[in-house]
Every structure is written in C-alpha cells, then in structure tokens.
Amino acid sequence: MTAKTVHKNLGLSEISWRSSLGVTKTVLIARFKIVLRYKGAIVFDMILPVILAALPILLGVAIAGQAAAQNFEDATGTENYKLYMLIGASTFIVVTLMLWLVGYWIRREMETGTLESVYASPAKRVEVLSGVTLYALIRSLMAFAFAMVVGSFIFQVDLFQGEMALALAFVVIGIIPLWGISFAFGALILKVKEADSLIQVMQWVVAFFMGIFFPITVFPPFLRYVALSFPPTWMTNGVRASLLDVAYFFGTWYLDLAVLLAFAAVLPLVGYTVFLRTERRIKKNEGVGQF
Amino acid sequence: MSKKTIVEFSRYPLSFGAIFLQIFLMVLMFMFAVFAFSSPTQALDSFEDASLSGWAEDPLSHVGEGEFYRVLTGPYGDEPSMVTFLNLTDPAHSYGVEKNPEGVSDWSAFKQIQIGLYSSSGTTADVSIQLKGDSGENGTWWESDIVGFGGGQDTLVFNITDFGGENSTLESVDSLSIRFQNADNGTIVYVTQIDMVLTPQGARLAGVMMYGFVIFIFLSFILWEVGFSIREEQFRGTLESLYLSPANKFSNLISRVFAIFMWITVIASIALVVVSNIAGGLPLNNVALAFLILFLTVSGILGMAFFVAGLTIRIKESAALLVNFLQFFFMIFCAAFFPFRALPSVVVDYVSRWIPVSYGVDAFRSVLIGLPEGYPELLPFEAEMVVVVLFGILSPLLGYLYYRHSEKKARIQGTLGEY
Numbered sequence: 001m002t003a004k005t006v007h008k009n010l011g012l013s014e015i016s017w018r019s020s021l022g023v024t025k026t027v028l029i030a031r032f033k034i035v036l037r038y039k040g041a042i043v044f045d046m047i048l049p050v051i052l053a054a055l056p057i058l059l060g061v062a063i064a065g066q067a068a069a070q071n072f073e074d075a076t077g078t079e080n081y082k083l084y085m086l087i088g089a090s091t092f093i094v095v096t097l098m099l100w101l102v103g104y105w106i107r108r109e110m111e112t113g114t115l116e117s118v119y120a121s122p123a124k125r126v127e128v129l130s131g132v133t134l135y136a137l138i139r140s141l142m143a144f145a146f147a148m149v150v151g152s153f154i155f156q157v158d159l160f161q162g163e164m165a166l167a168l169a170f171v172v173i174g175i176i177p178l179w180g181i182s183f184a185f186g187a188l189i190l191k192v193k194e195a196d197s198l199i200q201v202m203q204w205v206v207a208f209f210m211g212i213f214f215p216i217t218v219f220p221p222f223l224r225y226v227a228l229s230f231p232p233t234w235m236t237n238g239v240r241a242s243l244l245d246v247a248y249f250f251g252t253w254y255l256d257l258a259v260l261l262a263f264a265a266v267l268p269l270v271g272y273t274v275f276l277r278t279e280r281r282i283k284k285n286e287g288v289g290q291f
Numbered sequence: 292m293s294k295k296t297i298v299e300f301s302r303y304p305l306s307f308g309a310i311f312l313q314i315f316l317m318v319l320m321f322m323f324a325v326f327a328f329s330s331p332t333q334a335l336d337s338f339e340d341a342s343l344s345g346w347a348e349d350p351l352s353h354v355g356e357g358e359f360y361r362v363l364t365g366p367y368g369d370e371p372s373m374v375t376f377l378n379l380t381d382p383a384h385s386y387g388v389e390k391n392p393e394g395v396s397d398w399s400a401f402k403q404i405q406i407g408l409y410s411s412s413g414t415t416a417d418v419s420i421q422l423k424g425d426s427g428e429n430g431t432w433w434e435s436d437i438v439g440f441g442g443g444q445d446t447l448v449f450n451i452t453d454f455g456g457e458n459s460t461l462e463s464v465d466s467l468s469i470r471f472q473n474a475d476n477g478t479i480v481y482v483t484q485i486d487m488v489l490t491p492q493g494a495r496l497a498g499v500m501m502y503g504f505v506i507f508i509f510l511s512f513i514l515w516e517v518g519f520s521i522r523e524e525q526f527r528g529t530l531e532s533l534y535l536s537p538a539n540k541f542s543n544l545i546s547r548v549f550a551i552f553m554w555i556t557v558i559a560s561i562a563l564v565v566v567s568n569i570a571g572g573l574p575l576n577n578v579a580l581a582f583l584i585l586f587l588t589v590s591g592i593l594g595m596a597f598f599v600a601g602l603t604i605r606i607k608e609s610a611a612l613l614v615n616f617l618q619f620f621f622m623i624f625c626a627a628f629f630p631f632r633a634l635p636s637v638v639v640d641y642v643s644r645w646i647p648v649s650y651g652v653d654a655f656r657s658v659l660i661g662l663p664e665g666y667p668e669l670l671p672f673e674a675e676m677v678v679v680v681l682f683g684i685l686s687p688l689l690g691y692l693y694y695r696h697s698e699k700k701a702r703i704q705g706t707l708g709e710y
Contacts, residue, residue, distance in 0.1 A: 040612045051619045055628060059321065060328035062496065062633035068328055075327040111526075201309040204316035213324035 023123045027131025028138075031105070035139070045097060045139065049089035049147035050154060056085050056213045057155065076215050078244040082155040087243065088212035090147045091171070091236045094140040095178060095210065096203050101136035102129075102182040103189045103199050110193070125279070126272065129186070133179055144171070159243070166253055167242035173257065174235025176264035180271030181231070187271075187278035210236050215246070231263040310551075314508055314558050318566060321500065321628060404435075404449045406469060407483035413442040416474035420449050422467055437472070440480070498574045500628050501566050502656035505559045506585070507627035509552075510592045510648065511618050516551045517544060517596035521603045522610050531707055540698070541691060544597055552589075576661035584658060584676075587683030588651030594686025595648075601690075601697035604707065625649045631668040643669070647682035650675045 035041060060081060064071045073079035109115035118128060152159045185202070192198060209216075209223075210232040216224055227233045228249070238256050240246045248256045404420060417437045435449040469482065524530035533543065567573040599617070603610035621627065624634075624642045631639050631653065643649045650667075654675040657666035667675050701707040 038609055038612065040609060040616075044612055044616060048619070051623060054623060056321070056324040056328075058623075058626075058633040059324060059500070059629045062499075062629040064328045071328050081328070198309070201312050201316075204313050204320070208316045208320050213320055214327040218323055218326060 020124065020127050023127035024131040024134065027128050028135050031132060031135035035135075042139070042142070045093060045143040046146035046150070049086070049093045049143070050151045052089035052092065052212070053082070053085040053151055053155070057082055075218075077246045078240075080157065080244055083152075083157040083159075083161075084240060084244060084246070085213060086148065086151040086155060086157065087239050088210075088236055090144050090151065091174075091232065091239060092207050092210065092212045093143045093147060094171070094175065095206050095232045095235075097140035097143060098133070098136050098175070098178045098182045099185050099202055099206070100199055101139065102132055102186050103202075105132050106186050106189045107193070110190075119283075125276070129183065129272075129275070133182055136182065137175060137179075141171075141175075162243035163253075164243070167239045169257065170235055170238030170242060170260065173260045173264055174231060174238065177231035177260070177267035180267030180269070183268070183271030183275040187275040190275075190282055191278055206230075206232065209233060212236065231260060231267065234260045234263070310512075310554060311558050311561075314562060315565075318501075318504065318562050321504075322566070325497075325500070404467070406447045406449070407445070408440050408447060409444045409481040409483050410440075410442050410479065412479065414440075414474055414480055415442050416440045416480065417472040418447055419470045419472070420467060421470065440471075444483075496630075497566065498660040499630050499656050501563055501573060502581075502659050503625075503627040503629075503652050505563070506588060506648070506652045506655055507622060507625075508555055508559060509585075509589050510595075510621055512551050512555050513548055513589070513592050513596045514599055514614050514617055516548050517593070518599035518603050518610055518614050520547045521600045522607070525604075525607065525709075534698075534702075534707065540695065544600060544691070544694065545593065548593065548596070574660040577658045581655055581658045584651060584655045584679055587679050588648065588655060590684070591647060591651065591679075591682035591686035594682075594688070594690030597687065597690030597694045601694035604694075604697045604701050607709070621646070621648055625652050627652060632665075639669075647678055647686070650678040651682065654679050 060068045060072065069079040069081060072081040072084070076084065078084055106115065109118060119125075148159060151157075189198065209227040209230050211227065216227040216233060216237075219227060234249065234256060237246065237249060238253070238260065241248045241256070242253065250256050250259070406418070406420065408418070416439075418440050419437045420435045422433045438447045438449060440447060471480065474480070521530065524533060563573065599610070599614060602613060606613065624638065625646055625648045626634060626643065631643060631649070634643060650669060653667040653669050654672065657668075657672065657675075660666060662672060669675060670678070698707070
C-alpha cells in the first residue's frame with residue numbers, strides 16, 4: 001500500500017493494459033497527424049492500384065485486341081482480366097504499404113535520431129510497433145477499398161460477383177501474416193539501414209511473387225514454390241478465386257483459407273521474435289541510433 | 292560534384308543491385324503479363340484433322356489421337372524422308388492461323404516453330420522444315436536452316452528469321468514439312484509436338500514495349516535523382532552550404548545524374564539483350580538516329596528534372612509524392628509500355644499529344660522498329676522530330692530558369708535551408 005502511494009506520488013503510472021493501449025493509440029494518432037499534413041500521399045496510395053492495373057490492361061489490349069479476354073481466359077481461367085488485374089494491384093498496395101510504412105518509420109526515426117529516444121521511453125516495443133503497424137493497416141485497407149471501388153467504376157467491372165464475404169475473409173486473414181512480415185522487414189531495415197533500396201526492391205519482389213498481373217502457374221516449379229511460401233500470394237489468389245472463375249490452389253476455399261490461417265498463426269510470432277533478436281544484437285554492438 | 296555522386300553511389304553497392312533487380316523484375320512482370328494475354332504457342336495438336344502426304348506417308352502411322360506420329364527415316368530413292376502437314380490455312384482445322392489475334396492470315400506472326408522428336412533407338416538426323424504457300428509463283432516455299440537431332444527426346448527450335456520479310460515471297464502457308472536427312476535407314480522417329488510460337492505482329496510489339504521502357508527508366512531515375520537529391524540536401528542541411536560555395540549552379544544540378552545515368556545505360560542494355568533473347572530478337576533499325584532521339588529526349592527529361600528540383604525547393608516533403616505521381620503519369624499517358632492506340636482516343640488527343648515526352652517515346656521506338664506502317668502514331672515522323680529537337684533544346688533551358696527562379700525566391704524568403 002505504501003509502495004503504491006509512493007509510486008503514485010512520484011507521478012509514475014502503473015503499466016496496465018489501458019496504458020499499453022494508450023501507447024499504441026498515441027503512436028497511431030501521431031502517425032496519422034503526420035501523414036494528414038501530406039494529404040496527397042494518401043490520395044496517391046488510393047489511386048496507385050488503379051494506375052498499376054491499367055498498365056497490363058492496356059498492354060493486353062494492345063497485344064491481343066479483341067481476343068484479349070479469350071486469350072486471358074485460356075491462360076488464367078477467367079476472361080474478366082480487368083477485375084483480375086484490379087484485385088492483384090489492390091492487394092499489392094496492402095502488402096507494399098504494410099512493408100513500406102513500417103520500414104520507413106524505422107528508417108526515419110534512425111535518420112532523425114529519435115529512435116534511441118523511443119527506446120529510452122518506458123513504452124514496450126510491441127506497443128509502439130503495434131501502433132505503427134495498425135496505422136499501416138488502416139492506411140492500406142483504406143487504399144484497398146478505395147482502389148477497388150474507384151477501379152470498378154473506371155474499368156466498368158462488377159465487384160459484387162462471386163463470394164464477396166469470402167473475398168473479404170481472405171483479405172482480413174491475409175493481413176495477419178503481413179503483420180509478422182512487416183516486423184521481420186523492420187528488423188532487416190534496422191540491420192541493413194539502406195531502407196530506400198530495400199523497400200524499392202522489395203516492392204517489385206513482392207509484386208512479382210504474388211502474381212499481381214498473372215497467375216503463378218506460369219512460373220517454373222522452383223519459383224512457384226517460392227511464391228507459394230509467401231502469404232500474399234495466397235491472399236491474392238483467394239480473393240481472385242472468390243470473385244472470379246479462378247481455381248483455388250488446393251481446389252477448395254477452406255483449404256486455401258486454412259493455409260492462410262496457418263501463416264497467420266505463425267508469422268506474427270516469428271516476425272516479432274526476429275525483430276527482438278535483431279534489435280538486441282544491434283543494441284549490443286553499434287546501437288540503434290547509428291544510421 | 293559528379294565524382295562525389297559516383298563515389299557516394301558506389302559506397303552503397305546494395306543500391307546498384309537494387310536498381311538492377313528492380314528493373315529486371317519490372318521487365319519480367321510485364322513479360323509474364325504479356326504471356327497471359329497472348330497465346331504464345333499454338334500447338335498443332337489436333338492430329339485427327341491433319342492431312343498427311345509426302346515420301347514418308349506410307350511408313351507414317353497415327354498413334355493415338357492427339358499424341359504423336361511415327362516417321363520411318365532414311366532416304367527414299369534420292370530424296371530424304373519427309374512428313375508433311377497439309378491444309379494449315381483451312382479454317383475447318385483447329386490449328387493454323389485462324390486464332391491469330393488480328394484475325395488475318397498473317398504468318399509473319401509466327402516467329403518460331405518447335406518440333407518435338409523422340410527416338411528410342413538413338414537415331415540421329417539433320418532436320419529442317421519447309422513451309423509451302425500457294426501465293427505468288429507456283430512452288431514458293433521457305434526452308435529453315437538444318438538443326439541436328441541427337442536422338443532420345445528433344446525439341447528442335449527453328450527460328451523463322453526472314454519469313455515475311457524482304458527476302459521472302461511467301462505470303463501464306465498451306466503446308467509444313469519436316470525433312471530428315473542423314474538419318475539411319477529404316478529407323479523410327481516420333482514427332483511428338485509441333486508448336487507454332489506466336490508473337491503477334493512479330494517482335495514489333497516486344498520492341499514497342501521494351502524501347503518505350505528504356506525511355507521510361509531514364510525518365511524515372513533522372514526525375515528521382517535530380518529532384519530527390521535536392522530534397523536530401525535539404526534534409527541533411529547541406530543545401531545552404533552548397534550555395535555558399537562558388538560552384539556553378541548548372542553544373543551542380545547536372546552532375547547529380549552522371550552516376551545513375553551510366554548505371555541505367557548499362558542496365559537498359561542488359562535488359563534489352565535479355566528480352567531480345569527471350570522474344571526471339573527485337574527489331575533494331577536506324578540505330579544512329581535512335582541514339583540521337585534518345586539523347587534529345589533525355590536532354591528534355593533533364594529539363595523536366597530541373598523543374599522538379601525547383602519545385603522541390605518550394606514544396607519540400609511533397610516532392611516524393613510529386614515524383615511518384617509524375618512517374619506513373621508518364622508511364623500511362625506517354626504509353627511507355629504499349630502503343631498509343633491502346634489508350635482511348637480522347638486520352639491520346641487531350642493528354643498524350645500535349646506531352647513532349649510522348650513524341651520522344653513514339654519517335655524512338657518507331658525508328659528502332661523500322662518505321663512500319665502505323666508508326667509513329669502521333670504525328671508524321673518529320674513533325675515528331677521537330678518536337679523532339681525543340682523539347683531537347685528548350686526543356687533544359689526552361690527547367691533551369693525555373694529552378695533559378697525557385698532558388699532565388701527561397702533565398703529571399705530565407706527558406707532555402709528549411710525542410
């Protein structure tokens with residue numbers, strides 16, 4: 001009782017779930033306050049998938065003319081190539097923003113010299129990182145939803161065909177492993193530091209392996225296995241298969257969803273562990289402030 | 292200053308690799324997208340429809356529907372054995388040219404023929420193919436180079452190099468023959484596969500895509516490098532120090548692109564070679580003129596980059612957004628990866644035609660693909676050249692003037708060092 005009184009008199013607050021949530025909420029609000037100063041960035045995130053989807057659509061029409069739909073159906077199983085590309089590009093923005101925003105946050109804090117201050121505060125790392133990843137999640141989902149709606153108007157495609165609820169389930173569950181991947185990516189940025197190059201390359205690596213413009217069946221076997229070990233590939237294909245006549249990897253939606261759930265159960269823990277280990281090693285050596 | 296950027300650049304080897312990988316992945320991604328839209332190989336697999344004739348007709352038998360043919364090799368009198376597939380242009384057949392995306396019997400669309408052979412007895416043979424047509428003089432035909440078959444299972448690739456070109460009089464094809472020479476007499480070879488590798492309108496579209504891509508990567512990286520390096524100087528607080536030095540401002544700006552310019556040239560060349568190999572050769576004509584157009588277009592792009600640098604001084608953090616936006620804007624509206632005809636005409640008329648870079652892209656690729664009918668797409672070639680020359684000369688001047696204006700304004704307001 002005495003200890004508690006002394007504790008309170010010193011102005012220290014106890015660490016409770018509420019204070020933990022407070023940290024996450026504060027980080028989240030801070031991120032949004034900063035980005036809202038650059039409204040164009042948010043708009044750009046939302047338009048980018050539409051632009052990305054437009055490129056292969058225009059390319060395909062230029063190549064195949066009126067046979068575009070037929071040829072595309074022969075290759076992928078659906079003739080609705082516009083929605084196929086739109087789904088690919090929209091899920092890509094979710095993945096890339098999750099990586100970009102987390103990676104760039106760490107890099108910026110390093111460059112501006114505030115990462116050490118964050119470490120010096122009593123807030124737990126997981127709370128701060130949750131705030132940042134939650135911010136990335138909200139921003140990426142906003143971009144996803146906006147791009148799908150605007151893209152459906154521009155490309156004149158019907159979003160509400162197939163199993164919309166199932167498609168949303170693939171998106172929601174597919175985001176959980178992304179959380180883990182973004183932690184691991186953050187660890188990589190801490191270690192390598194050259195965030196710009198890494199992020200730029202990772203964007204295209206991700207886009208390539210998750211098959212934003214084509215089915216991964218066109219890959220040779222080795223690349224196909226690499227693509228299948230990457231959760232966003234399952235998310236993209238799941239959404240496509242739910243809305244279009246594209247096959248699930250395992251033939252049925254529940255098996256594909258089960259794989260995604262397995263990723264969701266494992267990857268966040270793995271990612272966070274990797275982050276903590278990397279961070280500990282860096283703190284022991286050069287310190288997190290070095291950039 | 293150039294030295295500094297090169298040294299700075301080489302201090303981050305990861306950046307070298309990153310740029311290379313990024314461009315390589317972009318190319319691969321678009322190529323896979325292209326594959327998804329085209330029927331890259333069209334198999335002559337409906338064997339039940341194939342009509343057969345020739346010296347090898349008797350010993351040839353149909354082994355199961357859609358499977359393979361058996362050919363008894365060896366000379367028949369003075370002639371080598373040969374198997375012929377007839378009526379290729381007959382619309383009743385499921386193979387042939389009726390699936391050509393353009394809907395015309397354009398055999399020049401086929402760039403390659405792949406013949407799968409199998410021999411259990413280890414028979415070797417020199418194999419060639421003949422395409423025969425009924426147009427022009429009687430008996431017009433095209434014959435491939437001889438390709439060696441080493442026994443076992445193999446796919447022989449016959450590149451149709453001059454077919455449909457100046458040296459060929461063949462306009463349509465009725466039959467395809469496979470000739471076996473220098474084979475052991477009386478041994479059996481199975482024809483397991485005949486694929487026509489289709490590249491719509493030949494390598495032209497691959498050229499349009501890749502040459503447009505070359506201009507695009509120059510544009511993208513120059514805009515980033517010039518615009519963003521100014522931002523970085525602002526961010527690190529070294530921009531003001533630079534202004535205190537007696538260095539020429541123009542040299543200061545232009546020197547920033549040297550390292551990236553050299554690296555992009557290397558990467559673009561590698562990308563072109565790789566794609567050329569995959570696509571079975573890209574058209575390459577008027578190289579000197581193309582280099583001139585590239586030089587003028589890059590000069591014009593430099594002017595745009597100066598403009599972006601001027602804007603960066605004013606808009607600061609939003610510069611990244613601006614450059615990002617510009618990249619995609621030019622990618623779409625300058626039709627970097629596709630012909631202009633793929634864009635809605637209203638977009639071409641009201642947007643693309645008003646962007647000078649469009650003329651650079653159009654002229655550059657049209658020249659390289661040999662100015663075929665329909666290219667350039669925006670204006671007659673001479674008129675496009677006028678635009679390209681004016682763009683190459685005026686854009687750096689105007690861009691630099693704008694940069695100096697922004698810089699002067701920032702110095703008066705005392706915001707140069709602000710970030």
